[in-house]
Amino acid sequence: MKKRDEIMDHPTTIVIVGAGAAGLTGAIAAAQTLAQEAREGSVLLMDGAKHIGAKILVSGGGRCNVTHDVITPKDYFGNRHIIRNVLAAFPVERTIAWFASLGIELKREPTGKLFPTTDKARTVLNALIDGARRAGVMIRSDHRVHDILQTEAGFLVQHNHGLTHASRLILATGGQSLPRTGSDGFGYQLARRLGHRATPTAPALVPLQLDRSMFQATLAGLSHDVELTTLVDRREVDRRTGSLLWTHVGISGPVVLDASRFWTLATKQGAFAEMYGNFVPGQSVNELRQWFIAQAAQHPRRSLVRTLSSLVPDRFAESLCRHQSCEPQTAVAQVSRLDRDRLLTALTRFHFLVIGDRGWNVAEVTAGGVPLEEINYRTMESKLVPGVYLLGEMLDCDGRIGGFNFQWAWATGWLGGESAARSLLNGKTPADPASSLG
Numbered sequence: 001m002k003k004r005d006e007i008m009d010h011p012t013t014i015v016i017v018g019a020g021a022a023g024l025t026g027a028i029a030a031a032q033t034l035a036q037e038a039r040e041g042s043v044l045l046m047d048g049a050k051h052i053g054a055k056i057l058v059s060g061g062g063r064c065n066v067t068h069d070v071i072t073p074k075d076y077f078g079n080r081h082i083i084r085n086v087l088a089a090f091p092v093e094r095t096i097a098w099f100a101s102l103g104i105e106l107k108r109e110p111t112g113k114l115f116p117t118t119d120k121a122r123t124v125l126n127a128l129i130d131g132a133r134r135a136g137v138m139i140r141s142d143h144r145v146h147d148i149l150q151t152e153a154g155f156l157v158q159h160n161h162g163l164t165h166a167s168r169l170i171l172a173t174g175g176q177s178l179p180r181t182g183s184d185g186f187g188y189q190l191a192r193r194l195g196h197r198a199t200p201t202a203p204a205l206v207p208l209q210l211d212r213s214m215f216q217a218t219l220a221g222l223s224h225d226v227e228l229t230t231l232v233d234r235r236e237v238d239r240r241t242g243s244l245l246w247t248h249v250g251i252s253g254p255v256v257l258d259a260s261r262f263w264t265l266a267t268k269q270g271a272f273a274e275m276y277g278n279f280v281p282g283q284s285v286n287e288l289r290q291w292f293i294a295q296a297a298q299h300p301r302r303s304l305v306r307t308l309s310s311l312v313p314d315r316f317a318e319s320l321c322r323h324q325s326c327e328p329q330t331a332v333a334q335v336s337r338l339d340r341d342r343l344l345t346a347l348t349r350f351h352f353l354v355i356g357d358r359g360w361n362v363a364e365v366t367a368g369g370v371p372l373e374e375i376n377y378r379t380m381e382s383k384l385v386p387g388v389y390l391l392g393e394m395l396d397c398d399g400r401i402g403g404f405n406f407q408w409a410w411a412t413g414w415l416g417g418e419s420a421a422r423s424l425l426n427g428k429t430p431a432d433p434a435s436s437l438g
């Protein structure tokens with residue numbers, strides 16, 4: 001147990017709050033940059049959790065999808081101009097090379113996702129912690145930060161073991177997803193106390209719940225392609241095609257997870273959000289009607305469900321027929337025009353009755369956060385409080401599924417850690433306005 005009033009007074013102390021993906025990267029970058037100038041032992045990484053890196057361990061189904069082989073600003077939501085600049089400063093090639101320097105080789109899967117060759121997230125976390133220790137970073141778990149005060153010399157960080165002085169302060173407290181790992185949104189309050197704003201947040205990359213009147217439970221475990229359209233107040237805000245997974249309570253799968261942020265953000269802000277699916281992507285209802293008429297002429301006795309099964313999985317075809325009050329075994333030539341048109345409309349413009357999302361305990365990331373416009377994208381330094389750097393998920397940027405969120409954490413982490421160390425080496429005082437231009 002540390003002394004209650006511990007104050008570390010080293011003049012070059014960089015304190016990083018949050019030892020997740022971004023904080024660990026920032027700490028390594030800062031310590032290595034200082035070490036190049038023989039200024040060691042001055043980077044302190046604090047985390048409120050007893051065991052750090054919990055989120056890395058559960059990521060990618062325990063395999064950690066470290067990054068993606070093609071990363072573009074379009075893979076992210078937020079201010080794309082700023083996102084482009086951040087990503088350009090630390091592209092995928094650097095991520096691959098950096099992990100190789102930590103002893104982690106990455107392999108590319110057919111989807112473009114990059115995983116460690118070990119297929120174990122634990123090896124990624126261990127490599128980051130070992131890398132930080134080798135670089136001279138002091139890691140303090142069970143150090144929950146409660147407040148930050150600005151002083152003439154920098155910052156006083158108040159935590160559950162006392163006070164720590166910081167010449168440079170890096171906030172990497174994550175968002176609100178998976179709060180039991182320690183990322184519970186308190187970091188936004190710390191940022192606010194320093195003068196920053198935080199835009200409204202909502203769970204992203206989160207499965208959605210459907211009304212019980214729908215048939216999801218009968219299809220649980222089935223996945224197939226859909227073109228998913230999200231409307232907010234009747235205006236289309238997103239359209240994407242990909243794999244949808246039916247669950248006992250609703251829908252999941254990459255296309256739903258990627259689109260979920262539009263539904264959650266809009267709903268949280270009191271707007272009216274709707275989701276529609278075309279289960280035959282690329283085909284319009286008119287094209288399908290022509291196809292159906294041709295099928296009825298060629299194979300009049302074939303059942304409705306068998307006919308539709310050439311377009312969609314038979315389990316889904318059967319459930320859809322029943323949901324639309326059509327008997328699946330009816331011979332296709334016997335289906336009335338009314339039934340046919342209702343069925344084909346449901347097939348191409350299916351209204352998902354979304355009643356909620358699965359919440360922060362299931363969401364992979366946070367939409368919303370500290371506005372990117374409030375940081376200097378070349379350095380990740382706050383434009384409002386020189387000497388403060390903000391990294392990772394706490395910023396208003398969220399990526400789609402596939403390794404993009406970690407890439408954001410590595411990129412912002414590296415930029416922020418390196419810049420904080422350089423500003424110390426250049427002897428800038430936190431109050432120096434020249435250090436926050438950008």
Ligand SMILES: Cc1cc2nc3c(=O)[nH]c(=O)nc-3n(C[C@H](O)[C@H](O)[C@H](O)COP(=O)(O)OP(=O)(O)OC[C@H]3O[C@@H](n4cnc5c(N)ncnc54)[C@H](O)[C@@H]3O)c2cc1C
Nearest residue numbers: 018020021022048059060065145174182183392393403406
């Ligand atoms: C189940 C799951 C699977 C995922 N899989 C992937 C994947 O495979 N690929 C991918 O790219 N992304 C994935 N993500 C998203 C990715 O994990 C996050 O985007 C990324 O970890 C964010 O990193 P971060 O360092 O910004 O925040 P976090 O990892 O959330 O770290 C923040 C840290 O700050 C600490 N902290 C918070 N407040 C305080 C405080 N007041 N005092 C001290 N410490 C504090 C927390 O304890 C935490 O350790 C997944 C997320 C989840 C939940």
